[in-house]
Amino acid sequence: MSLSLIPGQKLIAATHNPGKAREISALLDGRFEVVTAASLNLPEPDETEVSFIGNAILKARHAATKAGMTALADDSGLSIAALNGDPGVYSARWAGPDKDFTRAGEVIGHKLRKAREELGDAFTLKAWFTCALAVAWPEGPAAVFEGVVHGEIVLPGRGDKGFGYDPIFRPDGYDTTFAEMDPNAKDAISHRHLAFEQLRAALF
Amino acid sequence: MSLSLIPGQKLIAATHNPGKAREISALLDGRFEVVTAASLNLPEPDETEVSFIGNAILKARHAATKAGMTALADDSGLSIAALNGDPGVYSARWAGPDKDFTRAGEVIGHKLRKAREELGDAFTLKAWFTCALAVAWPEGPAAVFEGVVHGEIVLPGRGDKGFGYDPIFRPDGYDTTFAEMDPNAKDAISHRHLAFEQLRAALF
Numbered sequence: 001m002s003l004s005l006i007p008g009q010k011l012i013a014a015t016h017n018p019g020k021a022r023e024i025s026a027l028l029d030g031r032f033e034v035v036t037a038a039s040l041n042l043p044e045p046d047e048t049e050v051s052f053i054g055n056a057i058l059k060a061r062h063a064a065t066k067a068g069m070t071a072l073a074d075d076s077g078l079s080i081a082a083l084n085g086d087p088g089v090y091s092a093r094w095a096g097p098d099k100d101f102t103r104a105g106e107v108i109g110h111k112l113r114k115a116r117e118e119l120g121d122a123f124t125l126k127a128w129f130t131c132a133l134a135v136a137w138p139e140g141p142a143a144v145f146e147g148v149v150h151g152e153i154v155l156p157g158r159g160d161k162g163f164g165y166d167p168i169f170r171p172d173g174y175d176t177t178f179a180e181m182d183p184n185a186k187d188a189i190s191h192r193h194l195a196f197e198q199l200r201a202a203l204f
Numbered sequence: 205m206s207l208s209l210i211p212g213q214k215l216i217a218a219t220h221n222p223g224k225a226r227e228i229s230a231l232l233d234g235r236f237e238v239v240t241a242a243s244l245n246l247p248e249p250d251e252t253e254v255s256f257i258g259n260a261i262l263k264a265r266h267a268a269t270k271a272g273m274t275a276l277a278d279d280s281g282l283s284i285a286a287l288n289g290d291p292g293v294y295s296a297r298w299a300g301p302d303k304d305f306t307r308a309g310e311v312i313g314h315k316l317r318k319a320r321e322e323l324g325d326a327f328t329l330k331a332w333f334t335c336a337l338a339v340a341w342p343e344g345p346a347a348v349f350e351g352v353v354h355g356e357i358v359l360p361g362r363g364d365k366g367f368g369y370d371p372i373f374r375p376d377g378y379d380t381t382f383a384e385m386d387p388n389a390k391d392a393i394s395h396r397h398l399a400f401e402q403l404r405a406a407l408f
Contacts, residue, residue, distance in 0.1 A: 003207040003347055003406050054258040057348065141406045143207055143347045144261065202207050202345045 003143050005070065005135070005203045007031050014063035014073035016044055024072060027196045031204070037063050037071075047089070052076060052132035053144050055089060060136035068138045076131040076191060078165040080108065080153060081124055082115040091165065102157075105168050109155045125152040127169060129178075131191040133199050143202065147194025162186060207347050209274065209339070209407045211235050218267035218277035220248055228276060231400045235408070239273075246270050251293070256280060256336035257348050259293060264340035272342045280335040280395060282369040284312065284357060285328055286319040295369065306361075309372050313359045329356040331373060333382075335395040337403050347406065351398025366390060 005011065011032040013021040018036065025034040037044070045062040049055045052075045059073035077091030087094040087104070095104040116123045128150045136142040150172050157167030159179030166178035171189060178186050187193055209215065215236040217225040222240065229238040241248070249266040253259040256279045263277035281295030291298040291308070299308040320327045332354045340346040354376050361371030363383030370382035375393060382390050391397055 048254065049258055050252065050254050051258055051262075053261055053346075054253055054255055057257055058255075139405075140402050141347060141349050142257075143345060145345050198344050201343075 003135075003137070003141060003203070005032065008033065010035060010069055012037055012040065012042075012063045012067055012069050012071035014042075014059045014071045020074070023192075024074070027192070028072075029200075037067075040067055042066050047075070050089060052089060052130050053134070053146060056132040056134035057136065057142050057144060060134035061142055064136035064138045064142075070138065071136050072133065073136075074131060074133050074192070074195070076129065078169060079128050079130060080112070081126040082119060083108070083111055086111075095164070101164050101167075105155070105157050105165070108153070108168065112153065112155065125154075127151055127153045129165075129169060129191040131195040133195045135199070135203065143199075145195045145198035145202065147191040147196070147198065149189065149191045149194070207339075207341070207345060207407070209236065212237065214239060214273055216241055216244065216246075216267045216271055216273050216275035218246075218263045218275045224278070227396075228278070231396070232276075233404075241267050241271075241275075244271055251279070254293060256293060256334050257338070257350060260336040260338035261340065261346050261348060264338035265346055268340035268342045268346075274342065275340050276337065277340075278335060278337050278396070278399070280333065282373060283332050283334060284316070285330040286323060287312070287315055290315075299368070305368050305371075309359070309361050309369070312357070312372065316357065316359065329358075331355055331357045333369075333373060333395040335399040337399045339403070339407065347403075349399045349402035349406065351395040351400070351402065353393065353395045353398070 009032055011034050013024045013034050014037045015021055016038045021036040042063050045058055047055045049058055055075040056073045060071045063071035077088055079085040079088045095101045128148050131147045133145045134142050151170050154168050154170045154177050158177045159167050161183055162179040170177045213236055215238050217228045217238050218241045219225055220242045225240040246267050249262055251259045253262055259279040260277050264275045267275035281292055283289040283292045298311060299305045332352050335351045337349045338346050355374050358372050358374045358381050362381045363371050365387055366383040374381045
């Protein structure tokens, strides 16, 4: 085997989120027959790793092993310098079971005020979005790709496009938050876009 | 770029252990010009991940990024079922700065006696050795390969060949521990061998 993907082959999108599965399919230019982990009744593994790459590999390998088919998984989130990289791999968990990112933004605001007091002049609003993608082959190997966009936290958040932490993140070189950008404009510079560019260059 | 290695290319063995670097070079059939992270004065990163694959990627990416060159790293260890997978990624750390694996074996014996009391009939001596290999390209992508050998803990340990936890591990299907085996016989069935077989199949 070689670490590549063959146009038209079946590929599991190792996610139970239908929106994410559609997004993955679109980002793969429709080149593959994408099936979701949910449609195959694959159980969702616990995300026990401490890095985006670790969790992406864990999810992709889990699906590839269970289904005997090549699988693609992503793991992504927001890391904030003054919070030692938090929420990081816990980005989704900070929003709780209700996926309440307004509440998560308030928690971040509270923690940043405390960090500002503690860090004084060393305090910054620097933050970065990471997207890790993993492709796992049923024979065992896996490949990983990572995209990172650096920027700053904006509080209170601005904009109602996008999702998740998009309203509180302004990428470097732009005046607008991710949630104020036209979705196409955001997609063209996003961490997910960068990760998929790497994947396409290596595997297509 | 594609995820492959070109015969004769330079490859960093992302380890500061000269023995490991020689072993990696030999396992690569002398196909590449292997240079060590130590000879390039690359700093050693902290192994902060909770999985073998996570740590192998961390070390390989760190070297590839710092040196702008393709890098190979390994991470391996012994996991014991009755100890919830410990020592696992902490295998080397349990032996302390003096790399005293006799002492580490005694600690394991003590913990296993406690586990036997707690688990009763559910107690087993099942264990497995894992070797994770990661190749990281300076452009960002990485590929991972994993070999696992299942077996049982033998206490007290037997044999004086091999190294590390070899005396206390008997692979399934054999009467001898890894440390009682001829090195060539062990190398032919080892977790490291299996991981390199995967790597060779995918990247050579």
